[in-house]
Amino acid sequence: MKSLLNCGQIRRLCLVSAVCCSCLIPALFAAEPGAVQTKATSVLVQEVQDLLAAGSYKDAVGYLREILIRLESLTDAESVAARSSCLFQLGECQLRSADFSGAAASFKKFITDYPRDAQTPMARFMVLESYARQNDSAQMTAWLAELKSSGAFAELIQFLNDKKNADFRRNAVLTLMTGYAKLGDLENLRAFSPFCDESVTVDAGFNMALMEGGDQAFDKGNYARALVLYRMVRLKDEVLPVYNKQVVALETALTQPLPWVPLNERDHQQSERQDEQDRLEGLKQTILFYTDTGYDQDLMVRKAQCYDAMQRYRLSVAAYSYIYNRFPEHHLAEQCRASAFQSLLSLDDQDAALAAGRDYLTRYPNGRFEDEVTVSLMQLYLSRGELPVVVELGRHALEVLPNRRLADQITYLLGITLLQQQNWAPAFELFSQVKEKWPQSVYVQDAAYWGSMCYLFEGRFKEAIAAFNEYLNNPAYNPSRFAADASYRLGVAQYGVENFAEAEGTFNKFLKLYPDSPLVSEAYSMLGDLRGADGELDRALTFYQKASAKAVDAEQDSYAVFQSAQTYELQKHYTEIVDLMKAYIARRGVQTHFADAGLWIGKACKAQGDRRQALTIDLQMLSDFGNDPALSGIDQIMMQILDDVKAKQGADDLIFATTRLTEEHALARQKNERALALRLTALLARLSGESGHERYANELLAEKDMAVFSPLPLIILAETFAARSDAENTGRIAEEFKARFAGSEQLIDLLNIEASACLSAQQYEKTIALTEEVFSRFDGNPRAILSRKLQADAFRLSGNWPKAVETYQKVFSTRTERGALTPETLYWIGVCKREQGDIEKAFAFFQRVYALYRSHPEWAAKAYEASADCLQKLGRNDEVIKTWKEMVADPSIQNTPEGLRAVESLRRANQG
């Protein structure tokens, strides 16, 4: 900024000082050389002029003050004018020498003393500028408010708008805006933004100040303000064209020869040229900064971090991914990938987070955030129960770099994972490693506790007792994070070594010390078990009641309730069992263990000879909770209802159940409880047999919203499609079932239905694949024998006789009630043998069917007919006739298609 004291004013000042000289007191001249007070005014004026020309503004301040004092008492117009000029000059010198509060005071005095002076509007602005330089937003705001209230604000704005002040405005507004930007003062930035031309908005200092203001707002937690400030920052592509244009203009100007000036102005001319040269260098440096740095990317990261802090994670992911997708080689890309991964974790978008985390590890195998990403991935997989992946990730990380930064945490997590996999010994080993290798780690205490738990889980109770005691008595674990848990577990370990008295003491001590622990319920249950084992059933019941009262979750409550039921059973208190279960269901609602509760109710009602009450309660549970299609306990209750009604085989019970189900069904429809209505329709379909099946199946078919289907309705729907040989729709239902009820016990039934539909559609390979899926998922399940039979059928129908026989024989390897499957399987083995040309063996299999399984006439009849065929092929015609006669003589076979054909064959033989 140039000196505001122009030549005319200096001349005037000199004149004034000359006038003053004549009347100044002589004592001033007697002062020591160098002290301003002792100098003549003319000397002061000359020296201050020199100081100003040399840019020694700080030194000039003393001179200007002294001149002001000497002019203070003069009231003539010229003296007043000189004084006003001097006062303004003082403010500017103070501003230039960084005495901002002094400058503000001088300019304010100027405004007060000379309200009508032409410089007053500028002085008003200079006050603002002084405060801006001082970073004093409060004073700035107060000053602006003062201007507004005094009506001077408009004048200030007018001053800024005046074209004559364009040069001044640019500098002043830039100063102000930069000051406001640093302070993050959006309101004032907006107030002055109309006065900003392009040269201000692209100014590097101003933009850096915006960044700084944004950072300060961020640090104070004002994220919205930070974002708005960051958004105001001009980007590289906006800034560079302006700077490039300025460079070209400056370079052109600098190539021009200097015009002639008088000798005494040469220094000034050279100085100005040097200034321009310096400015050019500065511009080039700025261009280099914008070109070679990650300015824009850095700004984007700052914005992304704001979005993270504001929990607007989709936006932070978008910002981070924008950088690493557009600038994959940029050094911030790695950080952005790691940050996007963390944002996705915060969003709980698990699949996307897993992909992002994996991607990071692949791209940056030795990345700066490899440890953090690995640990977070391990935690995520752990929470999803994908334990083998956790182990693979952790082991790989430790193999590559055993002493990595977060090795303790990775080792600990590996231990936790192995613990969940019930690999107690290796888990214990890892927890020991944490304690030994990283004794200062924050995970040491946790490792000690879980190491003790490994012993407990492994059944090494003595070692567990020692470990828990060591944990509880270790002063290093103070404050102890697991004191309560370890105290309770110690009791469990003592119970494990059958030191019941000590265990009881430990549980009581635990209850006294930690009455608010979430394990209190379990301790009461353990005390109940101890008293119950000693035959003190009433005391046991009291403890179980306390356990229920203190339960923090359904698991603890359920344990205590079912232990109570067992105790009541010993006492033959069946009414209490039913009441207990009713109260439990009312208390726990959807968290009820429905299947167990239903079993206890059934058992208690049966013991009281009141089976219908059990059915009533089961139906009540179904109508109360059945509108949630995902509640698997209700699926089990439905199975119990079916088993119960079928087991009784009494027409009264069937009518009772059907009536109740029909009423509930109508009610569910009325209340638009569609999931419940479908459950009830499915039960009615099962109970109605062939007669009403079609009607109920059509009701199921009418429902288009698959989300309201629970397992049994889906199974009946699949059966309906399979019966119509509609493999495509059966497959669609199966996919829906697998997607929503992968853990259902009824999945095996659905897979069998699907396999059966595929078999009907001659899709033998798919049948085999589906049945293989059954074997891999439900190995040992009795219902897998149907899958064996279907697989064997597929082999048989595709002409693979040996494989078919081999597979049919596996049907007999499972010890279970097979019903009609046995004669059917034997029959088909016979058929396969016959096809292989082994007629004797085939005949033997057919014989076994009608000899041993005559109670299944549909298969006995087929086997008879096939036997006759074999005998014909063997040339044993007498035995053929005998076989036909047996068929005709058997009332259960004579009217079957095979029986009728035997009659016809006999007639023809007699005729022949």
Next chain:
Amino acid sequence: MKGVRIIGIIGLAAVCAVPARSEETVPAARVPETPLVKSEGRSAEQPAILYQVAGLIDQNRTDEALALFETARKTDKASPAMLEYLSARLAMAKGQYTEALQHLAQVTVVYSRDTEWAPAALFYEGLIYKQTGHPEAARQTAEELLLGWPESDWIRRAEELK
């Protein structure tokens, strides 16, 4: 003996050692000459048909809006910010909030100075947070809308987000 259950098996705090702020001085590195953020103040003139789409969405005539949008989006005149905004609104109408947020993020992050669509995008972003049970994010978005776009009509609706 009764089974022993593990309670609170994972006691680890979430790990996030990625620096909270990007403090590093940026060393010399070649940066592709792709603009990082579109910096236009206001979108270029939009085809009227796109405004019809916006109107149909406001009237809950989603199917018609979608059909018209599919035709209109092919025009060269459509600004990317407006297309993203409309895509977001259509996704919202179908209850696809994640997809809607992804489109709105593009407006807010990439076209952050678009005076027409950036404040609108902020409002609907906040509305999604509110409707999906994220009140803190909704409050923060409202604050950004009020601070960043005081001259926009959308601030009149900012209270809805709080």
